[in-house]
Amino acid sequence: MTETLVMTPTSPPAHVAGTPLVRRTLHDSAYALSAFPLALVAHVVVITLLALGAALSVLIGGVLVVVVAVLVARGFAGLERIRLRTVRSDAVPAPSYLRAGSGDRFWRRTLTPLRDPQSWLDVVWSLVGLLTGTAAFAIALTWWSAVLTGASYWLWERFIPRDGDDKSLADLVGLGESRAADVGLITGIGVVALLTLPLAVRLAALVHSSLASVLLTSRAELQGRVARVEESRESAHRAEAESLRRLERDIHDGPQQRLIRLGMDLGRARIQLGQDPDTAARTLDAAVAQTRAAVEELRALSRGIAPPLLVDRGLVAAVAEMADGQPIPVRVTADVPSGLPLPVETAAYFVVAEALTNVVKHSGAARADVTLVVVDGALQVTVDDDGRGGAAASPGHGLHGLQERLAGVDGRLLLASPEGGPTRLRAEVPLR
Numbered sequence: 001m002t003e004t005l006v007m008t009p010t011s012p013p014a015h016v017a018g019t020p021l022v023r024r025t026l027h028d029s030a031y032a033l034s035a036f037p038l039a040l041v042a043h044v045v046v047i048t049l050l051a052l053g054a055a056l057s058v059l060i061g062g063v064l065v066v067v068v069a070v071l072v073a074r075g076f077a078g079l080e081r082i083r084l085r086t087v088r089s090d091a092v093p094a095p096s097y098l099r100a101g102s103g104d105r106f107w108r109r110t111l112t113p114l115r116d117p118q119s120w121l122d123v124v125w126s127l128v129g130l131l132t133g134t135a136a137f138a139i140a141l142t143w144w145s146a147v148l149t150g151a152s153y154w155l156w157e158r159f160i161p162r163d164g165d166d167k168s169l170a171d172l173v174g175l176g177e178s179r180a181a182d183v184g185l186i187t188g189i190g191v192v193a194l195l196t197l198p199l200a201v202r203l204a205a206l207v208h209s210s211l212a213s214v215l216l217t218s219r220a221e222l223q224g225r226v227a228r229v230e231e232s233r234e235s236a237h238r239a240e241a242e243s244l245r246r247l248e249r250d251i252h253d254g255p256q257q258r259l260i261r262l263g264m265d266l267g268r269a270r271i272q273l274g275q276d277p278d279t280a281a282r283t284l285d286a287a288v289a290q291t292r293a294a295v296e297e298l299r300a301l302s303r304g305i306a307p308p309l310l311v312d313r314g315l316v317a318a319v320a321e322m323a324d325g326q327p328i329p330v331r332v333t334a335d336v337p338s339g340l341p342l343p344v345e346t347a348a349y350f351v352v353a354e355a356l357t358n359v360v361k362h363s364g365a366a367r368a369d370v371t372l373v374v375v376d377g378a379l380q381v382t383v384d385d386d387g388r389g390g391a392a393a394s395p396g397h398g399l400h401g402l403q404e405r406l407a408g409v410d411g412r413l414l415l416a417s418p419e420g421g422p423t424r425l426r427a428e429v430p431l432r
Helices: 021-055 060-084 106-110 117-159 179-216 218-253 255-273 277-305 308-313 315-324 342-363 398-407
Strands: 002-006 330-335 368-375 378-385 412-416 423-430
Touching: 021 060, 021 117, 021 179, 060 117, 060 179, 117 179, 117 218, 179 218, 255 277, 308 315, 308 342, 315 330, 315 342, 315 368, 342 368, 342 378, 342 398, 342 423, 398 412, 398 423
Parallel strands: 002 330, 330 368
Antiparallel strands: 368 378, 378 423, 412 423
16 A cells, blocks of 8 residues: 655755854954964974975985974964864865885885875965965954954043144044044944954955865865765675675575476476376466466566666656555655656665565564655655664665665665664765
8 A cells, every 4th residue: 555645846945054143253253363373383483494404405404304394384284274163164174194104114204294295285385374364364353453442442532642733533534523523433433343343254264264275175175085986986886796696695595496496397297297187287387386486586686676667767656666565554755856867766766675675574564654855965765664663784784785875876874763663764865
């Protein structure tokens, strides 16, 4: 019994998450105001060591000083990556630096930092970060000075020594010579600075952090993407190998045994035809039943390899047909656009197939629900049941194989199955 609801695709609500304005402003201010002193120290120390190493380049010690300069620059870069966490909403990856091999000799081991591209990017950061650090510091200091001056000018303005020739800012802009005009103008400037402070310090932080991100994290992000691609490829290979082993086992335990018995029944029937035609007829009937059972098992195996309905009519129709063949009621709710990439549809189909198989075999559930929806650029497949729970993705079992298959398409598997139930299995498959 299957209930299939196919809804018109809708755009998912945007997830708005952010830091409160005051906290964000304080973080940006601290980052921008500390940028200049840290960048100045890094610039002076690294450029001094590099200059010293260049001066001593005719000696062996010059090379060692350059190595020290590179390692110092690496340390300042690591500190900047820590600071970046306060101004970036996403994760700040750390690069994988080149390491010396266990069998490397002294000089090759010592010079390993000089062979690492990221180390030289750290050196560049230590040299040019002073420019953006100075700009960020100047912007933040100017705005905070305006805010604090405007907020307190009324208090200390009276203590400013003046003579007859001194003119206040209010007098210079034509507002008059009175103290009230002067205090009002400076306070107004402070109010404007306060209102624009979040934008100003955010701009200051971005000036410095953008260059830091390019030099200090872009290569690490590339390394991370390469590592994920390699892991996805390995996971896909493992999942494919596991699928082939399971297919071989299923064929050996199912259709192959039936075909062997079919051959034995046909051989026995040929002998019985001349001696006992009635017994031969019953043997042939049993052989026909074996043939039908073998065909059904082969059809089931072929659906597990590449269901034709999935290719011909899409994911929703294939899942609906699968759910219709289950011994328990399964409701399918689908809110997905047509024309999804075939690898995405195939991965989602096998998630549903494995989940429903587990529900029927192990959960003792009376019903199940399958939901297909696209959220934030990913296809979410959710299978709920009211069974006894206790499911786990143990190595060598079907759910572990699903994890491997999903990793091959950059997807992930989430499982919530407390003892006593209910169980929720959710797979997320990126559409890219």
